[in-house]
Amino acid sequence: MKRHDQVSWTSIISGLSRMGQGKEAIWMFKEMLDSNSKPNCLTYVSVISACKGVEETFDQGTMLHAHVLKLGFNNNSFVVSSLINCYAKCGRPYQAVLLFDEATVRDTILFNSMIAAYSLNLYGEEALKLFIRMRNEDASPSDHTLTNVLNACGSLTLLHQGRQVHSLVTKLCSEKSVFLTSALIDMYSKCGSIGDARFLFDETLEKNDVVWTSMILGYAQSGKGADALELFERFEILDGNKLDHICFTAVLTACNHAGFVDKGIEYFNKMRDYGLVPQLDQFACLIDLYARNGHLRKAKELMEEMPYEPNYVMWSSFLHSCNSYGEVELGREAAYQLFKMEPWNAASYIMLANIYAKAGLWNEVTEVRKLMQQKGVRKSAGWSWVEVDKELHVFSVGDATHPESQKIYEGLEKLNFEMKEAGYIQKQLYEPEGIIYCQL
DNA sequence: TTAGGGTTAG
Numbered sequence: 001m002k003r004h005d006q007v008s009w010t011s012i013i014s015g016l017s018r019m020g021q022g023k024e025a026i027w028m029f030k031e032m033l034d035s036n037s038k039p040n041c042l043t044y045v046s047v048i049s050a051c052k053g054v055e056e057t058f059d060q061g062t063m064l065h066a067h068v069l070k071l072g073f074n075n076n077s078f079v080v081s082s083l084i085n086c087y088a089k090c091g092r093p094y095q096a097v098l099l100f101d102e103a104t105v106r107d108t109i110l111f112n113s114m115i116a117a118y119s120l121n122l123y124g125e126e127a128l129k130l131f132i133r134m135r136n137e138d139a140s141p142s143d144h145t146l147t148n149v150l151n152a153c154g155s156l157t158l159l160h161q162g163r164q165v166h167s168l169v170t171k172l173c174s175e176k177s178v179f180l181t182s183a184l185i186d187m188y189s190k191c192g193s194i195g196d197a198r199f200l201f202d203e204t205l206e207k208n209d210v211v212w213t214s215m216i217l218g219y220a221q222s223g224k225g226a227d228a229l230e231l232f233e234r235f236e237i238l239d240g241n242k243l244d245h246i247c248f249t250a251v252l253t254a255c256n257h258a259g260f261v262d263k264g265i266e267y268f269n270k271m272r273d274y275g276l277v278p279q280l281d282q283f284a285c286l287i288d289l290y291a292r293n294g295h296l297r298k299a300k301e302l303m304e305e306m307p308y309e310p311n312y313v314m315w316s317s318f319l320h321s322c323n324s325y326g327e328v329e330l331g332r333e334a335a336y337q338l339f340k341m342e343p344w345n346a347a348s349y350i351m352l353a354n355i356y357a358k359a360g361l362w363n364e365v366t367e368v369r370k371l372m373q374q375k376g377v378r379k380s381a382g383w384s385w386v387e388v389d390k391e392l393h394v395f396s397v398g399d400a401t402h403p404e405s406q407k408i409y410e411g412l413e414k415l416n417f418e419m420k421e422a423g424y425i426q427k428q429l430y431e432p433e434g435i436i437y438c439q440l
Numbered sequence: 441t442t443a444g445g446g447t448t449a450g
Contacts, residue, residue, distance in 0.1 A: 010442040045443035081444040112445040147446040182447040213448045249449040256450090284450040313450060 004035060010043040017050035025050035026060055041076045044068055048082040051090070058090035077105060081113040088117030108139050115148045119155070127152035128161065143173050143180050150183040154190035162187045178206065182214040189218030209242040217250040225258020232267075243274050245282065252285035256292065264289045280308045287314060291321035296330050312341050319348060323355050331355040339371075346377050 016025035118127035153162035219228035255264035322331030338348035
């Protein structure tokens with residue numbers, strides 16, 4: 001095209017965003033700002049939707065939010081829900097709450113966005129409370145709503161509430177979508193009701209790959225490795241199946257939990273037959289499989305050979321296996337890797353001390369304890385809380401008898417200041433009811 | 441002619 005107008009710019013930005021080409025969409029938006037065409041609400045919705053997940057897109061999202069405020073687009077519910085979604089996916093649920101609370105008109109999609117924002121950031125209780133409020137406010141739930149609510153029930157293992165939502169699904173949705181089916185299977189599996197999950201699975205005639213994977217994973221996480229493998233093999237021979245990385249993660253998890261070492265290796269190698277290149281998660285499964293079954297050297301070799309840097313969880317599960325098999329040398333190496341990654345995290349110090357203690361290496365145990373003292377690492381002694389009002393003034397401290405409570409109180413003055421400066425509360429510290437949890 | 445929300449993973 002020789003000339004681009006507002007609509008053609010918006011169309012290409014929207015197209016790129018929908019295709020998951022977020023970076024390109026943002027880049028195109030910047031080009032547009034330099035052109036003669038000015039973005040409108042539709043353009044902002046498209047470009048904001050392109051900001052997902054990664055840290056740099058949080059900055060992009062904040063910048064776009066500033067544009068929106070300046071241009072007065074913040075009363076458009078499409079724009080608001082795209083911003084809520086963006087903040088939720090960047091792990092900033094509090095920012096999403098602020099937007100939701102400010103909105104004057106709350107339609108179904110806005111509620112859905114906020115419920116999803118809570119659920120995604122593991123605020124299951126808040127997600128359920130908002131769902132109840134939504135019902136009281138006569139905003140009618142859609143199957144998007146119910147999917148998110150089921151997710152929250154699963155993550156809180158609330159079987160009773162999950163069943164109630166299932167009843168609502170039956171009542172409100174004449175035709176169950178694959179989204180709802182997989183969310184229900186997932187909810188029942190996570191609540192330990194694997195029989196209900198299987199019943200639903202068998203009852204569903206139109207199954208897609210996610211439905212299959214959810215069921216396989218349900219078995220894997222319930223420790224029913226053989227059932228998981230059986231189902232996977234049925235899925236494998238099915239015409240038109242779409243075996244992907246997640247499905248392989250599910251089957252590898254099953255092997256892992258059931259101790260099927262040879263099967264696990266076989267499935268890992270099979271990925272290539274389907275044109276899939278193993279990603280970090282599949283390597284993690286295989287490494288854990290080796291380590292859990294005592295093949296610690298093999299696991300270590302694989303960690304060094306694989307084309308990814310081992311992450312915290314990999315080293316951590318490896319350290320656990322070193323503890324199980326009394327492997328001091330490898331355990332020490334894993335622990336020191338973990339100290340580098342999260343020096344404040346007591347778990348790895350304690351684990352290394354345990355490994356030393358089991359081996360009777362008491363001098364080394366003392367050294368670890370000293371190291372902890374030097375770095376000011378404390379073993380967590382549970383949780384306390386501090387209640388705050390809207391202005392973040394403290395009005396009660398949870399366990400006032402605990403010697404650490406006073407420190408929390410003092411720390412809060414500083415924290416309040418920093419939070420206000422930053423304009424939001426950190427995820428770990430924020431509870432929408434006005435209670436801040438602190439680790440003692 | 442351009443716009444928002446949902447399922448599965450170590």
